[in-house]
Amino acid sequence: MTQTSPPPAVEMRGIVKRFPGVIANDHVDLTVYPGEIHALLGENGAGKSTLMSVLAGMYRPDEGEIYLTPRGETQPRLVDIHSPRDAINLGIGMVHQHFMLVPPQTVAENIIIGLDEPRFFLNMSRVEEKVRQISEHYRLHVDPEAYIWQLSVGEQQRVEILKLLYRGADILILDEPTAVLTPQESDELGQTLRRMVAEGKSVIFITHKLDEVTKFADRVTVLRDGKNVATLPIAETNKTELARLMVGREVLFRLDKAQVDPGPVVLSLRNLEALNDKGLPALRGISLDIHSGEIVGIAGVAGNGQRELSEVVTGLRKATAGQVLVRDQEMTNCSPREFIQAGVSHIPGDRLGMGLAGNLPVSDNLIMKAYRGAPISSGPFLRFQPIRDFSRRLVKAFQIFTPGLGVPARLLSGGNQQKAILAREITAGDEMAGGEAAALIAVHPTRGLDVGATEAVRRTLLEQRSKGMAILLISEDLDELIALSDRIAVIYEGQIMGIVPADQADIAELGLMMAGEKKLAD
Ligand SMILES: Nc1ncnc2c1ncn2[C@@H]1O[C@H](COP(=O)(O)OP(=O)(O)O)[C@@H](O)[C@H]1O
Numbered sequence: 306m307t308q309t310s311p312p313p314a315v316e317m318r319g320i321v322k323r324f325p326g327v328i329a330n331d332h333v334d335l336t337v338y339p340g341e342i343h344a345l346l347g348e349n350g351a352g353k354s355t356l357m358s359v360l361a362g363m364y365r366p367d368e369g370e371i372y373l374t375p376r377g378e379t380q381p382r383l384v385d386i387h388s389p390r391d392a393i394n395l396g397i398g399m400v401h402q403h404f405m406l407v408p409p410q411t412v413a414e415n416i417i418i419g420l421d422e423p424r425f426f427l428n429m430s431r432v433e434e435k436v437r438q439i440s441e442h443y444r445l446h447v448d449p450e451a452y453i454w455q456l457s458v459g460e461q462q463r464v465e466i467l468k469l470l471y472r473g474a475d476i477l478i479l480d481e482p483t484a485v486l487t488p489q490e491s492d493e494l495g496q497t498l499r500r501m502v503a504e505g506k507s508v509i510f511i512t513h514k515l516d517e518v519t520k521f522a523d524r525v526t527v528l529r530d531g532k533n534v535a536t537l538p539i540a541e542t543n544k545t546e547l548a549r550l551m552v553g554r555e556v557l558f559r560l561d562k563a564q565v566d567p568g569p570v571v572l573s574l575r576n577l578e579a580l581n582d583k584g585l586p587a588l589r590g591i592s593l594d595i596h597s598g599e600i601v602g603i604a605g606v607a608g609n610g611q612r613e614l615s616e617v618v619t620g621l622r623k624a625t626a627g628q629v630l631v632r633d634q635e636m637t638n639c640s641p642r643e644f645i646q647a648g649v650s651h652i653p654g655d656r657l658g659m660g661l662a663g664n665l666p667v668s669d670n671l672i673m674k675a676y677r678g679a680p681i682s683s684g685p686f687l688r689f690q691p692i693r694d695f696s697r698r699l700v701k702a703f704q705i706f707t708p709g710l711g712v713p714a715r716l717l718s719g720g721n722q723q724k725a726i727l728a729r730e731i732t733a734g735d736e737m738a739g740g741e742a743a744a745l746i747a748v749h750p751t752r753g754l755d756v757g758a759t760e761a762v763r764r765t766l767l768e769q770r771s772k773g774m775a776i777l778l779i780s781e782d783l784d785e786l787i788a789l790s791d792r793i794a795v796i797y798e799g800q801i802m803g804i805v806p807a808d809q810a811d812i813a814e815l816g817l818m819m820a821g822e823k824k825l826a827d
């Protein structure tokens with residue numbers, strides 16, 4: 306940069322946005338320069354999406370001002386953004402976490418939706434030509450004539466970006482864009498963003514992943530509880546500092562993975578097949594053995610059969626072919642109750658839907674699975690003292706922070722809800738397995754948790770592995786899979802593309818398998 310730095314592309318000053326009961330943005334300042342990728346980092350609920358929705362004209366701020374320096378001008382000016390259309394007219398566009406494309410229309414049609422020119426004045430082939438040019442220039446490969454429903458999620462994201470570029474956006478906001486991408490697609494996205502900023506555009510990249518900040522961004526702003534706690538150049542910070550800023554205290558990254566010799570097979574899947582909710586094949590011949598004392602990770606882009614797999618091995622979905630064996634016992638298409646009784650417990654991906662009864666007290670949630678046996682119940686009667694002792698013991702052992710055993714579970718933080726589910730499932734699983742190795746199906750166990758709770762949950766899973774539990778870990782976080790698993794199986798369109806030992810896992814190799822390449826025999 307020269308002595309006199311250019312004026313900011315955009316400056317948000319003192320932005321306040323309130324929702325009933327929460328201040329989502331609390332006097333936030335944010336300055337973004339032309340030519341930079343600016344990461345907006347923060348835990349879930351920190352206010353990132355809200356702040357950017359204000360900039361993109363989706364929300365009106367309660368207080369604060371936005372200054373913008375249009376391309377080619379040198380003086381920032383105060384702007385009033387009332388709608389997404391105002392924003393795009395000012396050169397600001399946002400790709401939301403949930404795409405807003407129309408599936409039965411083509412790429413080119415989606416790109417011009419909402420533009421002022423009436424359709425019949427438009428020459429579609431000219432639109433397609435322009436789309437092709439932009440897509441080549443930024444290496445956003447997608448066929449303008451393809452229908453949206455034909456595209457992968459990664460391609461749909463490219464259409465959303467093209468849509469903004471077509472409209473001449475100079476400030477592009479991407480909300481957690483890598484969540485739906487393979488590692489290779491993420492790298493390609495990174496290169497596209499580099500091209501944009503090399504031309505003087507600005508990119509605001511929302512994420513809660515520290516690795517992405519250091520990988521993609523030039524500067525980073527950390528939001529915590531709706532406030533800007535720091536804005537730093539990447540070169541002058543590191544993951545430890547960013548984690549501390551994000552969470553508000555020190556965070557340890559190291560997990561000690563003990564040496565555990567795997568025991569006998571606990572959970573065995575043989576040529577499993579199942580359909581998804583639409584009646585289409587979701588699992589197409591899955592075979593996998595999970596041993597006592599072993600964590601087997603399932604890697605894959607969301608929607609490739611992970612959910613169906615977790616449901617078939619917990620009794621929540623019927624297999625159409627193949628077998629599920631638990632300690633050599635045939636369990637295919639048994640009920641959820643029978644799986645629980647066989648010592649197979651489940652941490653569902655949907656914490657408050659399936660995991661907890663939000664309106665019931667924490668104590669009830671903790672005993673939900675244990676209540677059939679003494680000493681919790683005696684005949685048809687629940688015994689209150691044992692319930693209280695049992696819950697208290699779990700709260701202590703799993704470090705669940707709760708104002709009391711009687712408060713409704715929904716009032717706990719996400720991390721403490723997850724710890725409560727873990728406590729209940731692990732305890733029940735052990736009890737049901739009656740001295741034999743239990744199995745645990747953990748689905749996105751740390752998704753949406755803050756760094757501290759993530760660490761606690763991961764540590765608990767490793768402890769259970771040391772105690773001989775067989776764990777099937779489904780996660781979209783490759784770093785998590787590598788840190789916890791003994792072996793990683795990659796799933797793509799309901800098939801396993803390959804299985805690699807986690808200590809030899811190579812992100813690029815996993816990424817190729819996630820995109821559908823079969824592992825080469827070694
Ligand atoms: N439309 C809304 N109505 C009510 N509360 C909301 C709404 N959108 C966000 N919030 C709340 O505002 C806070 C910030 O949310 P958000 O901006 O989505 O955070 P982030 O994107 O950092 O995860 C959270 O407490 C969230 O529950």
Ligand SMILES: [Mg+2]
Binds near residue numbers: 353355
């Ligand atoms: Mg968000």
